[in-house]
Amino acid sequence: MTDTASAGAAPEGGALSNLLHETRRFDPPAELAANANVTADAYQRAADDRLAFWADAAERLTWTKKWDQVLDWSNAPFAKWYVGGKLNAAYNAVDRHVEAGNGDKVAFHWEGEPGDTRTITYADLQKMVSQAANALIELGVQTGDRVAIYMPMIPETVVAMLACARLGAPHTVVFGGFSASALRDRIQDCDARIVITVDGQYRRGSQAALKPAVDEAVAECPDVRNVLVVRRTGQDVAWTDKDLWWHDVVDRQSTTHTPESFDAEHPLYVMYTSGTTGKPKGILHTTGGYLTHVAYTHWAVFDIKPETDVFWTAADIGWVTGHSYIVYAPLINGATSVMYEGTPDTPHQGRWWEIIDKYKVTILYTAPTTIRMFMKWGAEVPARYDLSTLRILGSVGEPINPEAYVWYRHNIGHDRTPVVDTWWQTETGGHMISPLPGVTAGKPGSAMTAIPGVSADVVDDAGQSVGNGQGGYLVLTEPWPGMLRTIWGDDQRYVDTYWSRFPGYYFAGDGAKKDEDGDLWLLGRVDDVMNVSGHRLSTTEIESALVSHEKVAEAAVVGASDETTGQAVVAFVILRGAVPKEEAQGAELVKELRNHVAHEISPIAKPRSIMVVPDLPKTRSGKIMRRLLRDVAEHRTMGDVTTLQDSSVMDLISAGLDSAKGDED
Ligand code: WTA
Numbered sequence: 247m248t249d250t251a252s253a254g255a256a257p258e259g260g261a262l263s264n265l266l267h268e269t270r271r272f273d274p275p276a277e278l279a280a281n282a283n284v285t286a287d288a289y290q291r292a293a294d295d296r297l298a299f300w301a302d303a304a305e306r307l308t309w310t311k312k313w314d315q316v317l318d319w320s321n322a323p324f325a326k327w328y329v330g331g332k333l334n335a336a337y338n339a340v341d342r343h344v345e346a347g348n349g350d351k352v353a354f355h356w357e358g359e360p361g362d363t364r365t366i367t368y369a370d371l372q373k374m375v376s377q378a379a380n381a382l383i384e385l386g387v388q389t390g391d392r393v394a395i396y397m398p399m400i401p402e403t404v405v406a407m408l409a410c411a412r413l414g415a416p417h418t419v420v421f422g423g424f425s426a427s428a429l430r431d432r433i434q435d436c437d438a439r440i441v442i443t444v445d446g447q448y449r450r451g452s453q454a455a456l457k458p459a460v461d462e463a464v465a466e467c468p469d470v471r472n473v474l475v476v477r478r479t480g481q482d483v484a485w486t487d488k489d490l491w492w493h494d495v496v497d498r499q500s501t502t503h504t505p506e507s508f509d510a511e512h513p514l515y516v517m518y519t520s521g522t523t524g525k526p527k528g529i530l531h532t533t534g535g536y537l538t539h540v541a542y543t544h545w546a547v548f549d550i551k552p553e554t555d556v557f558w559t560a561a562d563i564g565w566v567t568g569h570s571y572i573v574y575a576p577l578i579n580g581a582t583s584v585m586y587e588g589t590p591d592t593p594h595q596g597r598w599w600e601i602i603d604k605y606k607v608t609i610l611y612t613a614p615t616t617i618r619m620f621m622k623w624g625a626e627v628p629a630r631y632d633l634s635t636l637r638i639l640g641s642v643g644e645p646i647n648p649e650a651y652v653w654y655r656h657n658i659g660h661d662r663t664p665v666v667d668t669w670w671q672t673e674t675g676g677h678m679i680s681p682l683p684g685v686t687a688g689k690p691g692s693a694m695t696a697i698p699g700v701s702a703d704v705v706d707d708a709g710q711s712v713g714n715g716q717g718g719y720l721v722l723t724e725p726w727p728g729m730l731r732t733i734w735g736d737d738q739r740y741v742d743t744y745w746s747r748f749p750g751y752y753f754a755g756d757g758a759k760k761d762e763d764g765d766l767w768l769l770g771r772v773d774d775v776m777n778v779s780g781h782r783l784s785t786t787e788i789e790s791a792l793v794s795h796e797k798v799a800e801a802a803v804v805g806a807s808d809e810t811t812g813q814a815v816v817a818f819v820i821l822r823g824a825v826p827k828e829e830a831q832g833a834e835l836v837k838e839l840r841n842h843v844a845h846e847i848s849p850i851a852k853p854r855s856i857m858v859v860p861d862l863p864k865t866r867s868g869k870i871m872r873r874l875l876r877d878v879a880e881h882r883t884m885g886d887v888t889t890l891q892d893s894s895v896m897d898l899i900s901a902g903l904d905s906a907k908g909d910e911d
Contacts, residue, residue: 268648268761272655272688274664278637282684284546284698292698299699300327300727303542304534307578308342309333310507313534317725323745323752324732325725327535328510335514335533336375336412337505339577343368352582355556355605356401359448359588366401368580371408374401376503378409381496385440385472389414389508392516394438396420396429396460398447399587402476402492403563404573406442407515412505416513418528421564422447423866426462428526433467435528436516436734440472442492446479451592453479461486510534516734517566519672527743528734529566529672536675537578539728543677543697544575547666548609548638549684556635558584559611560598565867566672567642570728571611575676590616595623599631610658611640615800615868617650622799624823625657633658638683641667643868645768647790648690655690669693669768671754673744675728678702679766691790692767700726702766704758709748717759717769717784721751757784776805776813781850783815785872788853791846792817795839797825802862802870803853806879814854816879817843818899821858830858855879859899875899 292299297316313331349369356364393410397403410417418436446455464470476492511532518526561567576583639659655665669679678700679693696702701724712718732740747753757769769784776783785803792801800820808814836856844852863871
C-alpha cells in the first residue's frame with residue numbers, strides 16, 4: 247500500500263476533468279474472501295445472461311405464482327419485471343421465516359434514545375403486522391389505497407409499512423423531520439386517505455411533538471379519513487375527530503391475517519425525493535423487482551450471513567436507505583438488525599460505538615457526512631469501545647472522501663474490515679455500483695464497478711462512452727429490477743427527467759470518472775460541478791483534497807461567479823478539534839490549505855477563498871446545501887432555508903463572511 251494523492255494535468259473542456267489520483271489499495275481479508283456469499287464468477291455469469299442472472303436472484307423470494315417472463319422492456323422506459331409473477335411482500339419479509347421455524351429469531355434489537363429497549367422477534371413481528379393490517383382493513387383501507395406514514399425510528403414504523411405492504415396498499419413514508427407543508431404536499435400528491443403518526447419523538451434528549459404538524463397538514467387534506475396515532479412520548483397532544491389511538495384500534499385486533507398475493511408489478515411504495523427546486527418527485531417502486539434487487543444486493547454487497555450477523559443501517563426509515571436496508575432487505579433475508587431511535591451524540595458522543603459494543607454489530611452502514619462528524623469528534627471516542635465484532639463497513643449518500651474512508655476503515659474497522667462504498671439513488675431502489683467485500687480490492691474514494699447484473703457507463707456530452715482516465719456523466723445502460731417505474735402521476739416527467747438526456751440510457755444526474763483501471767469514481771451531482779477557466783471541476787475532488795489535510799475535518803466547495811475565470815472555487819471548511827483557536831483564525835492556515843489543494847490536485851483547483859466555519863448547512867438527510875453556500879459566496883441574500891437541519895448555521899456563516907473576504911488574492 248502506498249500513500250499518495252498526486253496532481254495530474256487537467257484535460258481541456260469536454261467532460262469532467264480527472265484530477266485526483268489515488269493509489270492506495272485494500273485487498274479483501276482472506277477469510278472473508280474464502281467464505282463470501284458472492285465470488286468473482288458472478289460478474290461473468292451476469293454478463294453472459296443478465297436476465298437468467300436476475301431470474302436466479304428472484305429465487306430469494308417466495309412466489310405464489312412464478313413469472314412467465316423476467317423482463318418486458320417493449321414499452322421502454324416503462325419496465326415490467328417478473329411479468330405474471332405473484333407474491334406478498336410482508337409474507338416474504340416476515341411470515342415465511344416463522345413458518346421455517348425461525349419465529350424466535352430476533353428481527354430487531356431496538357434501542358430508544360432515552361435508553362429504553364425492545365427485542366422484536368420474527369414471531370412478534372408477524373403478530374404485530376397482522377394486527378395492524380386488520381386495523382387498516384377496519385379503517386376501510388383497500389388494495390391500491392395509499393397510506394402516509396409520518397413517524398420516527400420506532401418499531402411501529404416498520405410494522406405500519408409492512409401492514410400496508412401486506413394489503414397491497416402503497417405506503418408513502420414522510421421523514422419525521424419534514425414540515426407540515428412538506429407532509430401536506432406529499433399526502434395530496436399521492437392522495438393518501440389514512441395517515442399514521444405518533445404523539446411525539448425523542449430528539450437530542452427532549453420530546454419533540456410530531457402530531458401538531460399532522461394536524462396542520464391534514465386540515466388542508468379533506469380526503470384524509472383517519473389519523474392513527476402511536477403513543478411514543480406520552481406528551482399532551484391536541485385531538486381531532488379524525489384521530490384514533492393506535493393502541494385502541496390495533497391492540498384489540500386478531501394476531502392472524504392471511505396475506506393475499508399481488509402482481510409482481512403491484513405498487514409497493516412511493517418515496518418523495520427532496521429535490522432542491524421544484525415539486526418533489528414521487529418515485530414509484532413496485533413489488534417483485536424491487537424486493538429481488540434489495541434482497542440480492544444486501545446478500546452480495548454486505549455478505550450477510552443471517553445466522554450470525556448483526557446488521558445495522560444507521561439511517562432514517564424516512565429515506566430510501568431505510569426502506570431498502572432497514573426494512574425490506576434485512577427482513578427478506580431473515581437477518582437480525584439493530585434499529586436506533588436517536589442522534590449519535592445523545593447522551594454522549596460514543597452512543598453508536600456503545601450500541602455496536604452492546605449488540606455485537608458485525609456490519610455497519612452509514613453516510614460520509616456522519617463519518618466526518620465522528621472524525622471531528624476525534625478517534626479517542628470510538629477507541630473506548632469494543633468494536634471487534636465489525637467485519638464490514640458500508641457508506642452511502644455522497645462520495646466518500648479518501649481520507650474519511652481511511653479514517654473509517656482504521657478507527658472503526660481497525661484495518662480489518664473492507665469498506666463498501668455503495669452508489670445508488672432513491673430511483674434505483676438498491677445498490678448499483680459498489681465493491682463486493684470478498685472480491686474487490688478497494689480503493690479509498692471509489693465506488694469501483696457496477697454490481698453483477700447492472701450495467702453502468704460514463705459518457706461525454708454526446709453520449710459516447712469515455713475512455714479510462716476520463717470523466718463525464720454517469721448513465722445506466724440497461725434496465726434493472728429495482729428501478730423506479732415512473733414518477734407518481736407523471737409519466738412524462740419520468741421520461742423527461744431520466745431518459746431524455748441520453749437516448750436509451752438512464753441518466754442519474756451524477757458526474758463520474760473512470761480511472762486508469764476503468765474503476766468508477768463519483769464526482770457529485772452535475773449541478774454541483776464548477777467551470778473554472780474552461781475546466782470543469784468537481785466539488786467532490788476539491789473537498790477530498792481539503793479533507794486530506796491534517797487540520798481539516800469537513801469541507802464544502804462551491805463555484806461562485808467570477809469576472810475573470812467564469813467561476814471561482816470557494817471553500818468552507820470545518821477544522822479538526824485539535825487546531826488551536828489562534829491558528830484557526832489566521833491567514834497562514836488559509837494559505838496552507840490553498841497550497842495544499844494546488845499540490846493535491848492542480849493550481850487551477852486552488853480555492854479563491856477559504857472560510858473556516860463552525861458548521862455547514864445540511865439537509866436533514868445530511869446532504870450539504872451548496873445552493874445556500876453559493877448565496878454566501880456570491881454575497882446574495884440567502885435563499886430558502888426551510889429544509890435545513892439547523893437554520894442557525896447560516897447566520898454563523900454569514901457573520902463570519904467579512905473576515906473571509908481578506909483571503910481573496
Ligand atoms: C449521491 C441515496 C457518491 C448521488 C441512496 C446520488 C452517492 C444521490 C453515493 C442519491 C455514493 C449516493 N457515492 N454519491 N456512494 N450514494 N450518492 O436519492 O449524487 O437520497 O445521485 O439516495 O446521492 O441520493 P438519494
